[in-house]
Amino acid sequence: MAEILVLGAGMAGVAAALSLNARGHEVTLLDRRAPGQETSFGNAGVIQAEAHEPYAMPRGATLLGYALGQSNDVAVHLPSVPPMLTALWQYFRNSAPNRHAQISNTYSQLIARAVLDHSKLISAADAGALLRQTGLGEIYTKARDLDRAAAAAQSFARRYGLAVDVTDGTALRTEEAALLQPPAGAILWRDSWSCSDPGALVQAYATLFQARGGTIQTAQIRALLPTAAGWQVLTEGDTFEGEHVVVALGAWSPQILRPLGYKIPMVMKRGYHSHFAHPHPLTRPYVLMDQGVVLSSMQQGLRITSGAHLVGLDGPARFGQLDAGYHAAQALFDLGDELPDNRWQGTRPCLPGMLPLVGPASRHQGLWFDFGHGHQGFTLGPTTAELLAEHLEGAPSPLARALAPRG
Ligand SMILES: Cc1cc2nc3c(=O)[nH]c(=O)nc-3n(C[C@H](O)[C@H](O)[C@H](O)COP(=O)(O)OP(=O)(O)OC[C@H]3O[C@@H](n4cnc5c(N)ncnc54)[C@H](O)[C@@H]3O)c2cc1C
Structure with a gap:
């Protein structure tokens, strides 16, 4: 079997390492x-x-509102825009309704199996205590917005076979002791799961990988070099060799691939x-739809996560979206004090085609x-x-082929 x-x-x-290991390959992460x-x-x-449809770049007035900083969903670091222009332009084009519908057709097939694919790993890793099967809520503060969104949500749910409920703010308050006052209401997506410590779930999967014989090495990767027998990975200190190499470096993937001739536009x-x-844990995560922030009870406390800040990997931090979301959330929920020294940032690695790139390099x-x-x-x-492993085994399904890199 391949190394x-x-x-x-x-x-x-980590998930790729597990899938390949399960097929008998010798895998080093x-x-x-x-x-x-x-x-x-x-x-x-x-x-x-x-989430059966990926986030499209909005058009018209909404896009103008983003550009003018009128929405808390998106903020833009202007000096980061020129290096992202190609990616943003492709993202804009792919967000046209017809193209977005085609992309969603593939995306939806991925999302439809995501809970099942996780659940196999969750039980094998004995990580069930980290998971809640209580859905995801979207909170609306204005009745008019709720009514409009509820109609759209019901039609979306019918299209993709999802369970959805619309609840008013008073009923929601009976479920959530942390609510200080009832919002207009919420849309509750019943099929979604949530995790009380995402990093711990990845660690639990990594522990399973090691228990099944996989190897994990700590190394700062510098470069990838093709050799006659496969690949060399140069790190600070050691050199690793393999017949195959899988790049799963999230937002850092384009920079490691650039010297090999792959120019991969990414929206950061x-x-x-x-x-x-937060004295009263929430039963499920909630998106505050006016603010583009998510509130979720974690082992570390109530986590508020912000929307998108378009900024390069090394660009400056800007906590304004988080602060605005916090102020709005505070009016609705008993949040308690902010915990000291725990502000965090991370980059969603967004490709302009809105689908992950999975499969053999061209x-x-x-x-x-x-x-x-x-x-x-x-x-x-x-x-x-799983789709990557199908490719590596030489038998990619049509869904696996739809994600394969081209060009
Ligand atoms: C605020 C926020 C909220 C989100 N909420 C959700 C959510 O609710 N649900 C959801 O599905 N997704 C969510 N996402 C998206 C999700 O977190 C990312 O899509 C996902 O974590 C990407 O995983 P990854 O393994 O590709 O990247 P990462 O988790 O970033 O892993 C990349 C790894 O590469 C390593 N690495 C990079 N460069 C090097 C190098 N040179 N040498 C050695 N190692 C290197 C890093 O250390 C890192 O461990 C959210 C993202 C953000 C920012």
Whole structure:
């Protein structure tokens, strides 16, 4: 069986290592940090069974509002825009309704199996205590917005076979002791799961991988070199060799592939989080729809995660979206005090085609991609891992082929 190096121990890489190991391959997982310490650590922890369509770039007035900084969903660091222009332009074009519908057709097939793919790993890793099967809520403060969204949600739910309920604010208050006053209401997506410590779930999967004979090495990766027998991975200190190498480095994937001739445009959507003492844990995560923030009870406290800040990987931190979300949330929920020294940032690796790139690189034998999971990488890691493994075994399904890199 092949010897495979998997680069990156986030949700994507750890799940890929598990899928390949399960097929009998000898797999070594490399990361500069312990598993699940970057983007897969600080996200909102929702396994988004409801997210059958990826986020399109809005058009018209909504896009203008984003550009003018009128929405808390998106903020833009202007000096980061020129290096992202190609990616943003392709994202805009792919967001046209017809193209978005085609992309959603593939995306929906990924999302439809995500809970099942996770659930197999959750039981094998004995990690059930980290999961809640209580759905995801979307909170609306204005009745008019709720009515409009409820009609759209019901039609979306019919299209994709999802369970959805619309509840008024008074009924929601009976479920959530933390609510100080009833909002207009909420849309409850019943099929979604959530995790009380996303980094710990990745670590639990990594522990399972090691228990099944896999190897994890800590190493700062510098470069990838093709050799006659396969690949060399140069790190600070050691050199690792494998017949195959899988790039699962999330937002850092394009930079490691650039010297090999792959120019991969990526929209870097950074998010932030902070934790609050919150005396009354929430039964499920909630998106505050006016603010684009998610509130979720975690082992560390109530986590508030922000929307998208378009900024390069090394660009400056801007906590304004998080603060605005916090102020709005505070009017509705008993959040308690902010915990000290726990502000975090991480980058959603968003490809302009809104689908992850999974499969064989187009110009090198034995080089494989598994990155670009965007807003739903915590959800999709185990699913793309299985599709990658199908490719590597030489029998990709039509869904696996739909994600394969081209050009
Ligand atoms: C605020 C926020 C909220 C989110 N909420 C959700 C959610 O609720 N549900 C959901 O499904 N998704 C969510 N996401 C998206 C999700 O977190 C990402 O899509 C996912 O974590 C990406 O996983 P990954 O394994 O590709 O990347 P990462 O988790 O970032 O892993 C990449 C790994 O590569 C390693 N690495 C990089 N460069 C090197 C190098 N040179 N040498 C060695 N190692 C290296 C890093 O250390 C890291 O461990 C959210 C994201 C954010 C920012």
